[in-house]
Amino acid sequence: MTEPVLSVKNLATHFYTRAGVVKAVDGISFDLAKGEIMGLVGESGSGKTVTGFSLLGLVDAPGRIVEGSIKLNGTELTSLSDKALRVRRGQEISMIFQDPIATLNPMLTIGQQMRLAIDAHERLSRRAAKARAVELLTQVGIPAASARLRAYPHEFSGGMRQRVAIAIALLHRPAVIVADEPTTALDVSIQAQILFQMRDLARETGTAMIWISHDLAVVSSLASKLAVMYAGRIVEQGQTATLLRDPRHPYTAGLIASLPATARPGTPLTQIPGTTPSLLSLPPGCPFAPRCDRVTDRCGIDPEMTMQSNRGWRCFHPVGEHNEIGA
């Protein structure tokens, strides 16, 4: 495999709140190759958004990256100054957020906002900047793009607004885009259009993506590999198809089994008992242990990631263990 564009090692981001230390992200590692889409799945509070913010250096006090390394195209991001990071942000790595109303400035036209984003990193003539903006808007599927540059965000529908946000994120052809639930607020038919386009864009432009979502079905239709987060850790990672067909971590297995799509209509769904733990008072050992039906005394120690050809899981008693020899 070629050198990954993004390599994250043992990243930990903690928040030092008055109530205690919240270990929002606690030692995660993954690599991302050129043009690859990775799905980052988890429930609310599992640390997936904080992971995205950490990659862009957007974690604000009381939070900070306490450990680990983020290498983007070979450059270590965690040791860069704010200024140096700012040059890279938007140019080499950019982010798309869930709510495009909150990301776009309601007082500026789309054209003005795209111009600002271009000017932040490049000196282009008016004409060249406009051409770039039109090209990208067209690429993300906005009809009559050059006329729409004069429109304000409120003149666009939710789906169109999100496309504008995506076009702005793509302006400088970043190596990596972090997309944080960008289709969650959209209707299914619009979501499908955008997912489809993002897949093509990643292939055409070679931009790698981290697609953060709580929806397994969405990421499974988009990402070639998955990382499942629970309580600040990646508890399982691997190729999408393998991971879904043959989940090893009991949490992943439980998540898949709890989806209505996997059950016969009208029958009770398999449910994971309990709720996600508060990150302030995590039980010692495996954080999933209190909800897990495979728990033993051994789970009092936090399991390390077990790697096995391209995939990994953090569990002492993985599902389907009997398939293995000598494990």
Place this chain on the structure above:
Amino acid sequence: MSAFLSINNVSRLFGPNLTTGEKIAAKLGSKVETRSVRAVSDVTLAVRKGETLGLVGESGCGKSTLGRVIAGILPPTTGTVAIDGAPVMESGAKVTTRVQTVFQDPFASLDPRMKVGDTVAEGPIAHGLTTKSEARSYVAEWFERVGLDPVWVDRYPHQFSGGQRQRIAIARALAMRPDVLICDEPVASLDVSIQAQIINLFLELTRDLELTSVFISHDLSVVQHVSDRVAVMYLGRIVELGPVGQVFGTPAHPYTAALFGSVPKLVLDADELVRFDTIEGEVPSPLSPPTGCYYHPRCPLASEICSATQPLTQHVSDLRAVACHHFELQLADDFSD
């Protein structure tokens, strides 16, 4: 088919609330919005006793408005809703407690300054289902029924997680001993692992209490799981209605087919990325809906008649109806696959 919950020719319009000045300005030809939105347009449905009817559609299709009209929260502009022959509303006011609602957001639907036990007890006390002195044990019973610890009645909403709050909201609705339960996106704001718990609770309670229910959701897999029949809405109209297996299996309306096609599916045994179809374009503005069939600008089967006349609802079978000029084409297509 005997209808327990009957919705007859219900329409609901929302007009702009114009001030006198604006009305004059409009008369003088200034650009004041005077059009109204037909959020629900001539909907007729019959739900049998004990049946769960799923209501699906994209945002803005009128499913929540219809839910609110059925629940007696919003008066219909025209048409009536009746439970077992008795009207839900009379001259704009709700006159029955036999229909109750569970809303999407349990953070917004519970009073943050009231103990949850008091919230649940309020309705039953007001309507004489229990007395003030017995309210505590009455509520405790319902708490247990929905899987909450009865000692929690003295807590406030912020002390509960989203899933627990939704259980409280369900307890509040059921404590009124309704015959009909309207659930408006009850699991949409919950985490996946919690969704399953609430869906299971819903299935168990509707069966045990013999509730008739309308389950509104944009999540087709959830609707498919809990419903007996499903109604698909588009721009305020019901375009297809039928038993859930039939509608999901062989959709008769091209919109239904496209909607199901565009949902990302979890395919557990795929080696390649799953392809899914997309519907072209967006839902038109309900302020100025297209002529004829509302779906025709996006429809692959559209012909001249579709832009000219609105298709009537036709009964394909006893339980199944569709409003499309070309539903035979759509069905034929499916069977030839």
